[in-house]
Structure formats: C-alpha cells, structure tokens
Amino acid sequence: MEKLDKLWAIVIDVWNNGFMEINFGIYLLAILVFLVFILLRRLFTKFVMNRIEAVTKKTKSDIDDNAFAAIEEPIRFIPVVLGVFFAIELLPITGQTEIIANNIIRSLVVYVLFWGVVSLVEPFSFLLKRLESIFTGPMIDWLVKTIKALFVFIGAATILEIWGIKIGPIIAGLGLVGVAVALGAQDLFKNLISGILVIVEKRFSPGDWIRVDGIVEGTVEKIGFRSTLIRRFDKAPVVVPNSKLSDNPAINFSAMSHRRIYWLLGVEYATSVEQLRQIRDGIEKHIFENNDFAKPDEVPTFVRIDRFSDSSIDIMVYCFTKTTRWGEWLKIKESLAYKIKEIVEGAGSSFAYPSSSIYIESLPTEQPELFIPPTPDSD
Secondary structure, three states: OHHHHHHHHHHHHHHHHEEOOEOHHHHHHHHHHHHHHHHOHHHHHHHHHHHHHHHHOOOOOOHHHHHHHHOHHHHHHHHHHHHHHHHHHHOOOOHHHHHHHHHHHHHHHHHHHHHHHHHHHOHHHHHHHOOOOOOOHHHHHHHHHHHHHHHHHHHHHHHHHHOOOOHHHHHHHHHHHHHHHHHHOHHHHHHHHHHHHHHHOOOOOOOOEEEEOOOEEEEEEEEOOOEEEEEOOOOOEEEEEHHHHHHOOEEEHHHOOOEEEEEEEEEOOOOOHHHHHHHHHHHHHHHHHOOOEOOOOOOOOEEEEEEEOOOOEEEEEEEEEOOOOHHHHHHHHHHHHHHHHHHHHHOOOOEOOOOOOOOOOOOOOOOOOOOOOOOOOOO
C-alpha cells in the first residue's frame, strides 16, 4: 500500500510541476480552448460571412460581392489565430518563452492581414483597367501580379522583423546572388525585357492572329513574363520565347483595317477590244456596287488591262473587303470568282490556258533506210 501511495505522490508531483514547471492541467485546458475555437471555426465563419453577405446584397455593384468572395478564406483562418492567442494566454509562461509566444501570435496576425490584402487586389483591379488607354490588358495583368508580389514581400519582411531578422542585409545578399544569377541567366532576363517591350509597344494582344516568319503563325492566347503562348491553326500550342517575337518582324493580321484581293485574270488572245472593255467594266461595276467591298475613297481599287502574257491577255483585279475575318473574306472572294466567270462568259470570251508553241526550222526530206536482218536462205 505504501508503494501505491508513493506512486500516486509521484503522479501528483508530475501533474503539478508538468513541463517547464507548468501544471499539466493548464496544458490540457489550453489545448481544449484551441480545439474549441477550431470546432467553432465553421460556425464563426458562417456567422461573419452571413453578416457581410447581407450588407453586400443591398448594393447594386459587383465589386463588394467579389471582395466578399475573395476574403472568405482569410476570415476562415481568424478562429485559428484566436484559438492560439487564448490558449497561450492561459499558459503562465515568462521570459524568453513568453517572447516567442507573442512573436507567434504577431506573425499569425500579420499573415492573416496580408493574406486578406493580397486577396483583395484582384477584385479591385478594375481601378487599373481604367488605364487601358495607356496600358494594354496584359500589362495591367502584370501590374496586378506585381502589386500582389509587393504585398507578399512586405508581409514576409514584417514577419521577419517580428523575429528580429533584419531585412536589409538579406536584400543586400540577394543583390549579390542576383548578379551571379543574372550572369548565368541572360536569356531569361532578355525574354523578360522583350516581353515588357512587346506589351508596352502593343505589338499584339491575346486573340490576335500573327505571323513571325520562320517561327510561328497562329492566334495569341497568353503573353507571359518569359514566353508567349500561340496556338497554330492546326490547334497545336506553341510556346515562343519573347525575345524571338521582339527581335523578328511580326505581322499582326488582326490589326488590318481591310483585307485585300489581288488577282491576274488571263483571257484568250482571241478576245476583242470591245469584249475586254465589257469584261473590265462589268467587274469594276460589281465591286463598286457591292457593299462587301471597300470604296475607292477608302482604299485603292483597280480593274485594269495589265499586260500581254505568253498565252493570255491579263486583267488585274485589285480590291479590298470591309471585313478582315478570314471566313467571311473567303466567302466574298468565292462570290467574286463566280461573278467574274459569269462576266467573262457573258462577254463571249473565255479564260486562257497556259500553252507554248514549238517552231521547227526544217524537217528531214529523206526517210531513213529500214534495216532488214539477214535470214539463212538469203544467200
């Protein structure tokens, strides 16, 4: 019995002194408080979010709704911070341990605050979109990402300062590392600078059809920091380094104001002058009267007898459509081809086929002697 009493006394002593001379009961109570806040996390979030949602529904703007959705996750983390705070407050800690505990709470508060700020950058990016007359859409996206990165950096620096880590020497060290990295990553920085130039100069935007000779032709899908994603017409994606797009001439077909049709029509040499005039005037009248084509005061438009080729009289048709869409342009081009064939045949002429004439100065007058092989009875 005495041994059991001795064991119980040891248990009581351990319970009272515990770890770092703190009663184990206090530890259990602190853990219990933290778990209660974790369990009440969903209830707390639902209560707060319902209150905020009730306020946002009273407004007609979507800005507050987007902001409300953006800060939902940071709000869900607040009960965790409260649980840590009240749990630590229950512990009778002093000295260095108390300093560490306070730094943990401060770090969590800073983390939640900057998490919320970074989350709110996207909903309020509409303020930057008012600058689209100065900056392009991709440039504004870059600015949004840069602002987010800046807030993340400030938040991280604040947490480091809480723990007594000076940010100045770290930045200086990163500067030296940056110089070393820059020497080994010249292509990377070249592509980054080229990407900025492409966006600032507004060479093209997502959705544009471009062609870079010898590199790629297709539709721009995304302009990134280092490269640009272009989808070819066979639907294959091509990732092109920005330096390639900056150093080489790029044709932006989407920036065209009109789309050109340029043909040389060859008619037979048997076509008379009157027939040529009838064909030319008929084509010209069709182009001028058709609303699918741009008028001569907007773009140069010509229908002229151009030249005498080897096997045809060539008529030049040079005009522009109002639409720049490829499918619509093909349809107008096809309609014009039908009309031209109708006009040429209506004038009593026809299209010439490529042909060539061979002139021979003289033919041999004597026929070659036939060779008759000998037979055994020819003696």
